[in-house]
Amino acid sequence: MQEILTFVSTHFNELALLCIAAFAAGFIDAIVGGGGLLQTPATLLILPQYPVATLLGTVKIPSLAGTAVASVKYAKQVKFKLPILASCTIAAFIASLSGAYLVSTIDNKHIKPIILVVLVAVALYTYFNKNFGVQQEKNQTVKKQLLLACLFGLIIGFYDGLIGPGTGSFLILAFVGILGFDFVGASAHAKIVNVGTNLAALVYFSSTGHVLFEYAIPMAIFNVLGSFLGAKLALLKGNKFIRIFFLIVVFGTILRFAYDVFLK
Template sequence: MVSMELVVLLFFVAMLAGAVDAMAGGGGLITIPTLLAVGLPPETAIATNKIGGIAGTCAATLYFMRSGKIDIRRSIKIVATVAIGAVIGGWTLTNSDSKLLLHVVPVLLVLFSIYFVMSPKVGASDSRERMTPTIYAATLGPIIGFYDGYFGPGTGSLFAFSLVALLGFNLVKATAHAKLLNLSSNLASALFFGFTGSIAWTYAAPMLIGQLIGSTIGARMAVAYGHRLIRVVLSTVAIAISVRLSWHG
C-alpha cells in the first residue's frame, strides 16, 4: 500500500519532470532516481517510469500538433523504427546487465551541448538537411529508441539534438518531433514491460497525472518562448544527465 505522502511526492516530482521533459527531455533524470529512492529495484523503476512518460509525451505531442509544429507524414517511418528499437531495448534490460550505453550516452550529450554552445545560431531556424528521414529512420531512430527502452533519461535530448544537426529542424520543431518519437518509444517499451509484469502500477498512477499536467505546461512554454529558452534548458539538462550517468557508471 502506497502512503498518501508518497502519492503526493510522486505527483509533484512527476509534474516537474514533465515540464522539463517537454522542453528538453531528461525528465527521467528526476523521476528514476526518485523511484529508486523510494525502494523500487532498477528494472521496476525504469519500467514504471514509462507510464508517466507516456502521459507526458502524449500531452506535449498533442499540444505541439495543435500548434502546427509536427509533420506526421514526414515522421511516420521514424516513429515505427523507434518503437522497434525500444522493444529490443526493453528486452535487453530484462535479459542483460550490459552497462555500455551508460558510458556512451554522457559523451554524446556533452558533445552535442558543446556544439550548441559554440554555434549560437544553430536551431534558430530550419537549416540544410544532412540526412533524409528514411536514413534517420534506419539508423539513429532505432538506436535512440533502443536506449529509451533500455534506460531512458536523455532520450528527448538525443532526439532533439540529432533532429537539429541532421534533419535541419529548428529547435522548436525538433523539440516537438522529439516528443512524438519519445511517445512512440515510451508506448512500445511500456507495452513490453506490461507483458513482463515489471510495472509498479500504484507508483505509476500519480506520476501519470503529474507528468500529464507538467508536460502541458512545458510544451506551452516551449512554443511561447521558442529556441532561446529551449537552448538553455536543453544544454543544462544534457550536462546534468551526463554528470548523473557518469557518476552512476
C-alpha cells in the same frame, strides 16, 4: 491499528514525493526532453524495495501520459513533416521493444561512458555554435531524410527501451543536428517519437507484470500537468529559451552519467 496507520502514512509520503518528481519531470520533458533523468532516479530512490525492472515499467506510464499531452499541445501550433515523423516513430517503436526485452540481459554500465563522452561533446558544440537550433537547410533528398530518421529512430529507440533517461533530449539533438530542424520543431517531432518508444516499452513491461499501477496512475496525472505547462511555456518563449533550457538539461545529464560512471 498503529501498524496500519504507519503503512498508510509511509505510502502517502512515498506517493507525494513521486508525484512531485513526476510533475517536474513532465515540465522539463515537454520543453527539451530528459524528464526521465529526474523521474527515474527519484522512483528508484523512493521505492528501493521493488525490482528495478518493475520501477522502470512503472515510470513508463507517467512518461507516456505526459509526452502524449505535450504532443497534442505542440500539434496545434507546429506543422509536422509526416513521412519523416512516421518512419522515425515506427523504427523507434520496434527498437524500444527490443531494448526493453534485453534490459535484463545487458549490463548498461558499459554503455554509459560512451554516452557521457557524447553528451560533453553535445554540450560544447551547442554552447559555442550559436546557430545550433535555428532552422538550417541540409540540402538532403527526401529519401535520405527518411533513412536518417529511421537510423536515429532505431538507435535512440533501443536506448530508451534499454536505459531510458535523456531520450527526449537525444531525439531533439538528432532532429536539430541531422535534419536541420529548429528547436521548436525538433521538440514537437521528438514528443511524438517518444510516445512510440514509451508505448513499446510499456507493452513489454506490463505484459510481464512489471508495473505498479497504484503509483503509476497518480504520477501520470501530475506528469500530464507538468507537461501541459512546459509545452505552453516552450511555444510561448520560442527557440532561444529552449536552447538555454536544452543546455541546462544536457549539463544535468552529464552530471548524472558522470556520477554513474565514476562514483556509483
